[in-house]
Amino acid sequence: MVQVGKRPWGFGLLAAAVGGLLIGALAAGPAQAGEAAREAGPGVTALAVEQSAVDATSGDATVTIDWTVTDPDPAATDLFGALTVQQVGAGGRLVGAPQTLTFSFQPQWPYQASAVGGTMASADYSYAFPVPRYAARATARWAVVKVTARDDRGATFTAGRHRLARFDTAFTATHLIDATGPAYDDLGTVLDQPEYLYNADASVTAKYRLHITDAESGFFRGALVLGGPGGATASGAIRLTRDTDGTLWCGDYPGYDSHDVFCTAEVTLPAGAPAGTWSLSRVRLTDASGNVAVTDGLSQDPVHVTQNATVQASDFAVTPAQYNNWNGTAPLTITMRPSGFRDGIASVTVLLDGCSGSVTENPEIAADGTISVRATVPPVYTRRCSVTGIGLTDGAGRSAAYGAAFHGPALDLVATQIPDTTAPVANSASLDLTSVPASTLPRNAVLTLDVTSFVGVDGFSLTVYDASGAPVGGSSGGVSSVTSGPLRLLVPLRQGFAPGTYTVGFTLTDVGGLHTQYGYPNGHGLPVPGGPLLITVTDG
Known part of the structure; x- marks a missing residue:
């Protein structure tokens, strides 16, 4: 990094030189008005850059910005603010993307700078601002063009370029040249964008998405333009922003850097805008250096706008x-x-x-x-x-x-x-065996049911009870839906069943969740059609 004309200075000296100017006071007002404004909230009394020129072509150049913020409120304990640094072109025109530097009195994330000295009444700040590597020209003029702040008591101020003109905040940087604007692909409507829009009584919105790349300076902002009947047009902005936790956003999509981003943009058509087909006709994109890329003559992704006045x-x-x-x-x-x-x-x-x-x-x-x-x-x-x-x-x-x-x-x-109001019915039930030697266990008996169900039986449970009515086994699960006819279920007979008589009870559940129970002990549920389901385990 090349530093030219470094100007060491003291905060107190500069404050005296500018006559104690407080941003937020009326610049043209009398001294008494300025003093009254100072009592109302925060202000800036010093602001300068330490380097007048730097070489940013290596990508790691910085310019140190120093500033002092005062706050006369003794109850205020913290302050938050931002400096905006931007290229200044011919005639004072602002060029490209503004670069924002955030600060707070107390050190805290995600603010980039915190006080390096002083108190809330008069705090000094300093930050090494990273100068962008690329610009549209080899040499560019930069300056602090805006300062905002608010304290934790709610007092605020904002100073634009006119009020900051008293401070020495400009510097010149040498850059690599970025001569081309951003490129895009994957342009179209978002997935849920309506094909038709009725705008007789209120404005309507068409929403689009696209992928934007800019390898040098990075994307800054842009616009999509829709063309409608009779040469009517409507446009919607695309802009890369940063939220309070530092995450980049382009419309609905988060981004990781400005060089490769997915974006959404909304185009609003006012109430009564001409009925007919509106299509994407123009894309205008600007990178952080101020280069503009325009694609005209498009006619894609139409939406039908109507007031239902004809059809x-x-x-x-x-x-x-x-x-x-x-x-x-x-x-x-x-x-x-x-x-x-x-x-x-x-x-x-x-x-x-x-x-x-x-x-x-x-x-x-x-x-x-x-x-x-x-x-x-x-x-x-x-x-x-x-x-x-x-x-x-x-x-x-x-x-x-x-x-x-x-x-x-x-x-x-x-x-x-159609509501499910009728529980499933077992018309008949039978077992393929009613007596089994204990020596052949374990094994399964087959329970065959003839069922009727409006919505279909798709679940079951069955339980095997011993002679005292205690459960000793069973199974449950789902089956392919049966609305009428046979349903076959396996009844597990475990090894170790003592000789005696066992009873099988079962439940049928339909697709709608209704169920009917059959054959459980103590008269629970309905009786099994044709009589109880009994299996006798014999000796041997």
Whole structure:
């Protein structure tokens, strides 16, 4: 690192030289007003850089920034703030990404600097600011362009470039040249972005994602532009930010550095924006050095914006109102009656909550003027299926949208599962053996049941009891669902069963969780059809 013109100075000397200026006081006000402002909260009385020029081409150059912050509140015990350092171009124009340096009076993470001397009434700070390696030109002018602070009593101040002009905060750096802006790929809508947006009464948002790279300076900010009917446009910002714990974010995505980031961006279309197809038309990206890369002429990832002023739909219905998906998928049909369309209906999109949505291209218009869209309800566990969005586009490209998913007029289309109200029934029960020598144990007996169940038996348990009614064995588990017919279960007979008579009781559980018990001791449950299930263990 090359240091040129190093200027040692004392905090007290500089404070005297600037006449005790306190940021937060009105610069043009009388001395009395300045003194009153000083009593109100924190202020900066000194600010300077120690190097007037550095060579940053090695990537490890720093410039030491020194500053003093005062706070007249004797009850304040801590202070938090930030300095913003940025390139200053021709005519004082700020260039590229601002670099933020955070500080606090008490040393604490994630603040980068803490007081090196003094008290809360007047504290000195110093920090070796890392100068970026790259810039758009070989030589760049930098300066502290903003200071903010707040104490733990809530008093704050902010000083911009005008008030900081009294301080000597500028330096010149030599850089490696970054001549190109960021690049991007993987541009498109986010996974849950609606295809249709109804904006008659309120603004709507289209959300996109993209991957951005910049190997030199790193990405800073950008914008996505949508093009709509009649040359209308709307834009949304992309910006790399840092949260309070130091994590980088670009929209919804966290980042590890600015050179390779995934970003999301939202583009808001105001209420009443022209109806029709809006598509991504332009990407503008800026890196930390101020280089700009623009891609124009795009036409991708369209969304259909509508106020339902031309194409419309009515007579919405979903059938059946109750579906049976207890033993497999269940079909649903969503119907509607379109009007105002031209050149037929090109496509209909139905979004559902709890079941699978559907897109139907070129749906047939029935003799009664309705169109139908098929949907599927997953088996067993889907108790409710709601239609959350319906969007349709006619052959001329005009559209209509309904339902909360598309921010459109409300839909009241709900189908529900047929309730399981009947517990399973065993019509008959028999064992393949009723007598077994003790010497042949262990072994299994086979219990054959004839069952009837509206939703299907898919679970069982059975217990073997000795003559005194004490449980001595059994089993439980799941089975493939049986709605009617035979169900075979294994009854374990353990080694060591003493000669005597044993009773088998069993429970049938259906897919909906209802159960029926049979043959348990002391009259618990129902009697086994055809009589008790008895197994005699004999000597031998």
